[in-house]
Amino acid sequence: MPRYAKPADGDWALDPVAALGNSVKLSIIRILRENPGSTSVQLTEALQLGRTTVVEHLAQLEDAGLLQAVPSRTERRRGEVANYRVDNARVTELYLQLGQAMGEL
Template sequence: MPRYAVPANSDDEQELAAVFGSAVNLSIIRELQRHSPRTLGDLTEALAIGPSTVASRVRELEAHGVIIGDPPRASRKQGTEASLSLDDVVIQRLLSQLEHIVSGRKSA
């Protein structure tokens, strides 16, 4: 007998939870909507959150495609500061998925 039921769209829901399910992530997204591009240092200072927390959350948001770094993470040398901004197309896709889940409609 399974311990938990797995929703039919669990991958979409897990991605939404990973991106929007944290107050720190939402603060980073909000700051990048208001002031972009920003560096990790800028975000740390603006949000008054520890640098390791901001760095790990930015990595997570980059992995989901929500944040774009220039230069991209894959080609960034250690110690190189990147200009970070939001990928508006990815944000809109995720918000559309959330709207479909909340309203009970299937996503496109």
Template sequence: MPKLAQPAGSGDAQEPVAILGNLVKAGILRYLRANPNVTVGPICDALQLGPTTVLPRLKELEAAGLVVADPPTTEAQSRRGVWVKYRTNNEAVTDLYLRLGFAIGEFSD
């Protein structure tokens, strides 16, 4: 199995890039920043993607601390019929943005 190329000096960017990961996650964050406290349905509609694509990425973003679920998905899973609302953790998203910006040279110390 081939290894992923990792250029010298890219270590600072590795975690932010891994957390963000793909355009679906970026789209979810963009939508939730503009439309906080929504269920998965409006997110799917806005991104024109199905819940089987969106839900796993929402859970990954929640695990990374970038998205807040209310109630937390662990509680909602134990109580059927509970509608989970999602919003961004703006502080964590801003931190991720700044870390990536520093890593790629957009910002300097």
């Protein structure tokens, strides 16, 4: 697996990049903002990607606190369908953090 370059001045810039620096994750956030309560099946169809890929990105976004799932991944039973919503406050926080990391704010 390739090693990724880290900023010379520390790890403070890595969280927003990891959480938002992927076109699939950004697309998931955009779709969920337009269609709150969507399921992984609906997102898979909208993105035209494999279910495994979408579920993996959903888990990462949920772990980063950018999405809220009902039921949450820790409460979900096998085969149970979750509905996802964007935590807009957390997305805004990471967006501002990314701007600071780039020296724009």
